[in-house]
Amino acid sequence: MMDDTKAIEIDSISKRFSKNTRSSRIQLKQILFECLFGTKTSRDLNSGEFWALKDLSFDIKKNENIAILGHNGAGKSTLLKMLNGIYLPDEGEIRIQGSMASVLELSTGFNKELSGLQNIYLKCSLLGIPKQEAKALVKDIIDFSELEEFMETPLSHYSSGMKARLGFAIVVNIKPDILVLDEVFAVGDKNFKSKSEKAIRTLSQNTTTIIVSHSMNIVQKTADRVLVLQKGRLVFDGDVKEGIAYYNAMK
Secondary structure (H helix, E strand, O other), rough: OOOOOOOEEEEEEEEEEEOOHHHHHHHHHHHHHHHHOOOOOOOOOOOOOOEEEEEEEEEEEEEEEEEEOOOOOHHHHOOOHOOOOOOOOOEEEEOOOOEEEEOOOOOOOOOOOOOOHHHHHHHHHOOOOOHHHHHHHHHHHHHHOOOOOHHEEHHHHHHHHHHHHHHHHHHHOOOOOEEEEEOHHHHHHHHHHHHHHHHHHHOOOOOOOEOOOOOOHHHHOOOOOOEEEEEOEEEEOOHHHHHHHHHOOOO
């Protein structure tokens, strides 16, 4: 049973990936075996596998604002995808209390053949928002995205920045209990970036936020705690300024 003060509990999670086709086949056979017989046991790495994450444990309190730092390959994206159920842990357990919304990749949850407006309803549906509630949010979402003239345009004609605007506008307006953002501030003009940062600061007062960003300015403005990952392991958990200094000193 989770403590009511916590939004997320990460308990000794690990995730392995394959480097080549042969190890992928071996891994698939083991997964199928586990699914068929209902047994899941920890094991050593096969040849051609590597740990993307290893033995991660930490808790996040409700309304806490976390920044996750780490160089490329540290395991940040893998962790976020596991929080969203895209990947399952090979070892350990993730426990979450409350609704979660994420902007991980620009096209996550979108259908390129549908219009911008249709994708708003699709994304809301995937996030568990009833149609009538989504209908009430549409105007605010469109206004925030600044894409009103493109709402009937198929998403396949959107630039990456436009997709990011639309995805970001949706998640900040549905006001989830937990909000996960992966480098979404890297797109858009200066005014949109400023508006996005302001929206996050406002939302974070009553929402648990998890942000991955290479912008230390954004981390300083939005986070009250920093986690640093290195080669799939948690190497720092604590104060924002100290966490940034630790990250900057890493090779």
